[in-house]
Amino acid sequence: MIRWRGWLVPAAVAVALLLGVGALLSGWYGSGPLAKDVTFIVPNGASLGTVAQRLEDKGIVPSAQGFSLRARVFGGGGAIKAGEFAIPAHASAARVLSIISSDDVIRRFVTIPEGMPSIMVQERLMAQPQLTGEVARPEEGSVLPDSYAFDNGESREDVLRRMQAAMSRTVSELWAKRGSGLAVKTPEEAVILASIVEKETGKPQERRMVAGLYSNRLKKGMLLQADPTIIYPITLGKPLGRRILQSEIQAVNGYNTYAMVGLPTGPITNPGRASIEAVLHPASTDALYMVADGTGGHAFAATLEAHNRNVQKWFAIRRARGEL
Numbered sequence: 001m002i003r004w005r006g007w008l009v010p011a012a013v014a015v016a017l018l019l020g021v022g023a024l025l026s027g028w029y030g031s032g033p034l035a036k037d038v039t040f041i042v043p044n045g046a047s048l049g050t051v052a053q054r055l056e057d058k059g060i061v062p063s064a065q066g067f068s069l070r071a072r073v074f075g076g077g078g079a080i081k082a083g084e085f086a087i088p089a090h091a092s093a094a095r096v097l098s099i100i101s102s103d104d105v106i107r108r109f110v111t112i113p114e115g116m117p118s119i120m121v122q123e124r125l126m127a128q129p130q131l132t133g134e135v136a137r138p139e140e141g142s143v144l145p146d147s148y149a150f151d152n153g154e155s156r157e158d159v160l161r162r163m164q165a166a167m168s169r170t171v172s173e174l175w176a177k178r179g180s181g182l183a184v185k186t187p188e189e190a191v192i193l194a195s196i197v198e199k200e201t202g203k204p205q206e207r208r209m210v211a212g213l214y215s216n217r218l219k220k221g222m223l224l225q226a227d228p229t230i231i232y233p234i235t236l237g238k239p240l241g242r243r244i245l246q247s248e249i250q251a252v253n254g255y256n257t258y259a260m261v262g263l264p265t266g267p268i269t270n271p272g273r274a275s276i277e278a279v280l281h282p283a284s285t286d287a288l289y290m291v292a293d294g295t296g297g298h299a300f301a302a303t304l305e306a307h308n309r310n311v312q313k314w315f316a317i318r319r320a321r322g323e324l
Helices: 011-029 048-057 064-074 093-098 118-126 155-175 187-201 204-220 228-233 275-278 304-320
Strands: 002-004 005-010 038-042 083-087 107-110 147-150 289-292 296-302
Touching: 011 093, 011 107, 038 048, 048 064, 064 093, 083 093, 118 155, 147 155, 155 187, 155 289, 187 204, 187 228, 187 275, 204 275, 204 289, 204 296, 296 304
Parallel strands: none
Antiparallel strands: 002 005, 038 083, 107 147, 289 296
16 A cells, blocks of 8 residues: 555555656657647637647647646646747647747738838738738828738738828827928828938938928929929839930829929828938928939039039039940
8 A cells, every 4th residue: 555645545556646647747748749840820819729629730739638638737827829939849748838828929020111102012011921811002101111010810901000000100299299490281291291302312311401402492382303203103103214204204293293383192102200200300401402413312502503513513423434
């Protein structure tokens, strides 16, 4: 006879109990059957039994029933989490439960660069194979360029809504802190002008200067004459891939600022936070003209005569490069 927890039990029964406990422990902490690393998705609201069956179906645990039993006995009461998790090869059942009860969820990201037009935002979302469903081309200027995390199987519409909510929050925040004497009178106008600034310079340090120049032209009732506004109706913001035609410069539409005074009818891309800030806090400048300077930036001028000299310098640079 053997005493166990205050009870006298036959030796055979004691051995059986020890073997049973040993089997439970071995099945819990021993190496699992998974041959290679995989990802595993726990759906929202899934029960332990449902998850256990999915684990067995994926070959991560040998038995759904055994996993459920051991999880209740040894699991410590931790709740499983919804999300996508990385399960390493040969993970024990204990390790599997620890992983799917943790916050170590796989995070996937889709990045929208500053100045990406909405037609390309739509294409980027549709190109993400882990997302589901269709998504329409969003309204131009409604998406905040940034990196957005998403879950495997999430809908494209849900991700887009987060992008648009981020833009709405950002515009509201920045508009509340805007400077005085601005050329733009509404948040919508600020986004339109910011979209032009975004497209007109690749140098971050120039944004406020470009915003100041266009603000000056708006206040004076001058044509903005921004080349990207010619291109937008043709390509919806994608690169044109060739020189602008004279007929396109003269085209009358809601966007071409060579043929109309004031802002376009809407944004020509999705501007980033920095370009919106630049429009709401433009540089104090008398500049009205700009032309490329050969470094990726621009030469600015307050008079047409000074601008023409800058243009001649730019032509000289292009001739030296063999571009003319």
